[in-house]
Amino acid sequence: MTQEAVLQFKDLDVKFKTEFGRVHAVKGLNLEVRPGEVVALVGESGSGKSVTATTALGLLPKNAAIGGETVVGQHSITKLNGKQLRTIRGNHVAMVFQEPMTALNPVIRVGEQLTEAMEVHGVAFGREAWSRAVDLLKAVGIPNAERRAKQFPHELSGGMRQRVVIAMALSCDPEVIIADEPTTALDVTVQADILDLLRSLKDKLNTGILLITHNMGVVADMADRVAVMFKGEIVEHGTAEEVLLHPQHPYTKRLLDAVPHLGDGHGQFGSKVNPVTTDELALEVRNFVIEYKRQGKKPFRAVDDVSFDVRRGEIVGLVGESGSGKSTIGRALLGLIPAHSGEVRVLGQDLTKLRGQELKKLRRRIGVIFQDPAASLNPRLPIGDVIAEPMVVHKIGNAAERKARVHELLDAVRLPRSAYNRYPHELSGGQRQRVSIARALTLNPDLLVADEPTSALDVSVQASVLEMFTDLQTEFGFACLFISHDLAVIDSLAHRVVVMQYGKIVEKGTREEVLLDAKEEYTRRLLAAAPVPDPIEQAQRREERHRLLESLGDEVVELDTRELDQ
Template sequence: MLLNIDTFNLSFHLDTGKKEPERKQVLFDISLSIKQRETIALVGESGSGKSVTALSVMRLLEDSSSVDCSGSIHFEGKDVYKLSKNGIRELRGNRVAMIFQEPMTSLNPVYSIGNQLIEPLLLHQNMKKSDATKEAIRLLERTGIKEAPARMQLFPHQLSGGQRQRIMIAMALACRPSLLIADEPTTALDVTIQAQILELIQDLQKELGMALLLITHDLAMVRKVADHVHIMKDGRIVENDETESIFKNPQHPYTKHLMNSVPNERRIIRPENNPLIELHNVNCHFKLKSGWKGFMQRDYKIIRAVDQVSLTIHRGTTFGLVGESGSGKSTLANAILKLNKSSGEIVYKDKNLQELSGNEMRPLRKNLQIVFQDPFSSLSPRLTTEQIIGEGMKVHGIGENAAERREIVSGALVDVGLTSDMMHRFPHEFSGGQRQRIAIARSIVLKPDFLVLDEPTSALDMTIQKQIIELLKELQDRYTLTYLFISHDLRVVRALADHVAVMQNGLIVESGPADKIFASPQHEYTKRLFDAALSIH
């Protein structure tokens, strides 16, 4: 047996200001075992204890928290909790590797991608720097990163969410571990790259005899790759069985609830007769260093992230934007909000935003809002929920005083399905789904006309994902909001969008009413995208 977790319990010490800290138990009698080459899936809602279980295997919790545990975790016959510091350091990254859920908080923002990829190869594989560099480039190429040598020089913030996740996967696979713990490994990836990454991981399992502990909310992926499934709820494993048995005959009520949480198709299509935002030949090009062309002369490559894009978004509707990571979706959204430099016309309420200065744009900012893909990195860890949501109101002069703003914040929290007593908590005290609700509350509290939703459900489990979709529909109906919805999850797009555009390499290759696009895609790339989605989902 490669990994054996036997009746493992874990409690956190909570500092309540009293002499004796309170204990909160979060794992209850967890038992789980993994053989070589086996894939075990751990499935459940955010906050159910999946990630805590995974972190416990590598003893990563004790470095940042005070914990008590009982039971045992054995890896390759050794009791993990009896290893010395050097022993556990040898285990981490070398014998057991982990792909974390939120790549932006896992990658160091001040080091280049190349430096971070080379580090584990130098530490654990004792490679020369030149060999480590070649291996790092090979790993990037194998995980689907284009122009890998040039990307090595970039920093995490210069990559898309999907590209950052692929970097994390490359780092985890660098030392060819015996056990790979994958915490939502394809969360930020589009369906075509999902299929590639799953195939890559399965190939490496065969090649290395590597086992996989897969933590995910994507039930279709679980059915495709897992040998055995464990369903978690409130820190307990409530059901476990072979994969097909779980899907064909779920026993526990919670398992049945998970199976019924796939997004429903939207039937009501809104009329498109009132343009709110119009784009005419919008371009967003970047210079990328690509080496030297002569003595002291830099060579640059032009990246056409957005190229000659024209589209119209109508008031009160949802415009879905789909495509692979790196296709230009987020760059286009940032260009619309004037967060990126671009050329062409961006017309909002008969005003060309390109002609406005920073000061002239400021009053319009409250009407043009965005909910980012990664709620943890977009919410300040130093501010309470009240301060996060109220910050925009102070900037734009909403509310007569602090008491009135607090009342508005309270209403916004209730609007997104949270409670007003949560306003004094900090972001790290919430689950992923709750953080995303706070990010939505921060935007809608300003009563915007237009809201960019950049992969707002990608990091959420199925049940929370469905709740957020229903929440977005309800808020749209209540406030006549207009959405630009960016996603690689075609099921979610189909559940929300009135109009869909497909992006590839910075270009809109197909656009039209959602029903028509999903029923009869015309472009070869759209067909390939849909085929990849159907092969997984």
Template sequence: MSSVLLSVRDLSVTHGSGTRAVPLVHSVNFDLARGQILSIVGESGSGKSMTSKALMGLLPPNVTATGEAQFRGANLLDKNIAPPRGTGIGLIFQEPMTALTPVLTIGMQLTEAMVVHGLADARDAKARAIQMLERVGIPNPKQRMTQYPHELSGGMRQRVMIAMMMLLEPDILIADEPTTALDVTVQAQILDLLRDIVRDTDVGLILITHDMGVVAEMAEDVMVMKAGRVVEAGSVHQIFQAPGDAYTRALLDAVPSVETASVDSKPTDSQALLSIRHLSKTFSGGRAFGIAASVTRAVDDVSLDIMPGETLALVGESGSGKSTLGRILARLTKADKGNVTLAGTDLLSLEGAPLRQERRKIQMIFQDPYASLDPRQSVGAAIAEPIKIQTTLSKADRAKRVAQLLSRVGLTPDMASRFPHEFSGGQRQRVSIARAIAAGPELIIADEPTSALDVSIQAQILDLLSDLKSENGLTMLFISHDLAVVRQVADRIAVMRAGRILEFGPTEAVWASPRHPYTKALIDAAPVPDPSRKRSARAHALDTFPMTPLIEAAPGHWVAL
């Protein structure tokens, strides 16, 4: 590393003023040099993003920053200094879909900033944009220039954001949770890309995250924040091997590892609770100018059994068909063909009152609890709704049941009158779990229930699900792309790709001896929370896989070969 790019001293952020002033960030100090990767770690509300926004001059109204942030001979916190956004410091947001303009093509958004900053004329800007898209690994860059954000995958949108920042040739990149919502293979690609950019251009990278596996994989230095304060800072090896603060130790203890198993597989000699046979679902884009659009096989001839009391994990990348399969089982999406039986009852043939009666037995926990809860409905009313529909309890008894459920998921009965926006993300997910178990289901479909949560909150939610499963004898289909979580919670695993099941079997058998190359790619791409085992070249997802029928490669271990 060479000279210091950014020197931050006594950075503090306050909301309001006078007697109503609320401190959000307290006296943060750090230096960033060329070629350095500094990771700022902490849970939601710790002040990580607020620190970066202060440096970029993006604080909300009535929020002020004090202290010094010396960059290129100027104090970025001085109100008279224009923040060097883009050309000096580039910010990569967590969710590229909201950061990109939906009504402008990718090409227009890539070239606009270069032209505005006077770095290139329109023709040169276009040529440079195409080169940068190719540099960040986007195929067919000329074609992508004419497309809109919604036509790209999440991983490609994040690559576009990185390309947009790099075209302005900044000295510093701030990546704010750049891989939180991405699959493990896409996450590996984005992390490798960021690492290559730092190596090739000698920029300084501030990586903001709550994923300790990503920190171990990427960072050289780490700054741990809690409640707006830096509780510990040091080299990545020091932080992971000898953490000095109790909060840092708690964060590390909460990190799930792909190398840690905590589930003893259930016996599978009993009759299946849920049986899926030859299930298929396709989606079509409709017709344009009388020509049929391409057809996507979201679920392609899937057959599975879920045994009573077990947790079956459905693993795969976005677009593999996992959520579509879950929605078909809950009768939220209609299948094209196939059979689904729950305790001997054919679910797909039911309509009207019989369907409502059986639907009580299958409930879903969605990935985003804020989107799945009605913002105008109190959480008490949301939890009571399925009880009202599925039972004959009186209003008073329903209120008692709601209070019991809130207490069971770690909340308090007085919270029943609050609305979703008054809760944190972890608390909202607890509300969603209470709602899901309210009617006494036999099968829970958990669709990425912890993917957007901090590691400590994630650990709490997983413990809660495990306790509820044991107490109530629940069976669970756990949909996820987080392999470390899956290994901790699942009895068996089904690996899904392009609508097909490529491999399934007992969790430990699949981990110890993965038979399909796609399964091996998923396991290899998962970051390990150990900085001494950084992987310089991880396997990425393969594009094509054999679609032959499953064969039994070992007792209970099936694979497409």
């Protein structure tokens, strides 16, 4: 294997000219990727990771002032014009984007998008290009490739769409692939498959990969070397074992300390989860069924005969992959989706039988935290009004009492009182999620439904929000249904765990019973696929997962180079 770098950043410096002055996004960065090597560029949002990667494709906007040099193969990107850049993209460097639905054209069939890339770069044309497109889909593990090639992106699952994007990146045999958060939007089992595919890709085709991520488990699973970015600079650089197991820089240490570790249980974020001391039920779900009507077809059953409960002062984790029915249950518990049958008793009252004022009165006792704070906060209201809105809706208190309550809640969620008159867009993602939590607690709810409340946050922000959440649960004593696909987060918070698949409960029990001694095949698959931020332990877990899949009759995902060699 030649050691000559396929991608180099030499003293890369990027500044953006904005209406508020110059923003120094990348400060004198030096980094290289060699053939057959995975280099992980890690750091939080705003650290400059994606700006660095975009430089390699010559895609930065016109207000960017670029210093230093970016070299792909033997080509200096900063010296090329538009036509020359188009030759470099695809042929020498390709990109796998974070969200495949934004990277794929929704009105063009999958196969045509693959042939377009090949025809633009003169790799293949007509029937030959189509045949190669089908071979590429087979190579990345998509079944029934001939049929899938004729489908539109929306007809594929998230994991399949990401495989299509990887196939597009491979279509012109590039020397280096830049993978920008390639698994963030994927379920844990699909993520494990995609990582297996990328690993197979670099081993068999000797392709260099620059992996951009904030997920330390993914880094432990994939990376040969790791570069940690902070405020536009690389603050630490070394092998995966050096950086993840023996970090030197305070920022790297802080980043790793904030990563939840599956198996470490409660108290990972400094606050111990209190034991439940009562048998009084805050939520009781019995034989719950939710169906969606479809014109001319049999109704789709999204939730099928589900039964579980949540006691006062208890956190129950509801886990499963996308489409398992988790969020549907959460919305139904708020009365936002009608139930087909079954019983939901919230604080002793059957939610499915209440209407009008009775339902509104019960809703006062239920708080909700949504997944995306940017979408769930009214952008036209200042933060004080956002948090006070539940009191206004339910006609509680006067203006002075509401303001005092908002100040009290801002203190509780560790936000400055000066945030009272600021708008949501003026806050960071973590601060907006704290506002969502404050709003959910405005009316002192007895039951809180939290739907993926930390999935959109950086790891250190997630840790501070989870620590605060634990403190608040201890202080206010609310029952909580915590919906998540992150098993490590559930491990750090929950007293009991309910696992769902295809609308049904496949396993439930205490945190220890489900996460440490799973009985059901599906739960074992989920646990085996969850990465941990220790490269040595993760290598063992990966081997154990492959053995588990083989024992269950499943194939381990690998790149099939036979399809590419034809």
